[in-house]
Amino acid sequence: MKIKLFLSALMLTFGALTISYASFPVEKTTTNNVTVVENQEDELSSPATADSGKSQVTALILVALIGGLGIHRFYLGYTWQGIVQLLTLGGCGIWALIDLIRIITGDLQPKNGSYSKTL
Incomplete structure (x- = not known):
């Protein structure tokens, strides 16, 4: 049972790491039948934008729940x-306990910036 739970968490972790986002041009036709190509970027299309929205509460x-697996470090x-x-x-x-204290105090920040939502 524990092995199945561990393997499931491992597969979930590596599955989350392989997700990628793409930004691509979008063709739009106006009322004059003119095709306009726009580079549409939304929140999910840019990895840099996706990284900046980290929450201290989520970390x-x-x-607190699965600190021993290090999922918070991936996050x-x-x-x-x-x-x-x-x-x-x-x-x-021990490392998970230290990370718990560092996240509560705000010492452990996301790699590419700071938290968008804090405690």
């Missing part, structure tokens, strides 16, 4: 540290 919930953009935490089960819980 806190992730570290904050620290992929290699997330992998190490996943393999060591959060440093036997």
Whole structure:
């Protein structure tokens, strides 16, 4: 049972890492039958925009519930540290506890900026 849960969490983690977003030109026809090509970028089309909207509350919930798996590190953009935490089960819980305190105090920020929503 524990192995199935661990493998499910592992597959979910690596599945989330492989998601990519694309921005592409959109053709629009006006009333004069003129085709206009616009480069439409919304919130999900740009990885830089998607990274900037991190919530401190979400990071806190992730570290509190499944901190030993390091999912909060993946969420904050620290992929290699997330992998190490996943393999060591959060440093036997010690690293996850330190991250919990750092997220509460605001010391552990997202890799590419700061939180858009704080406590």
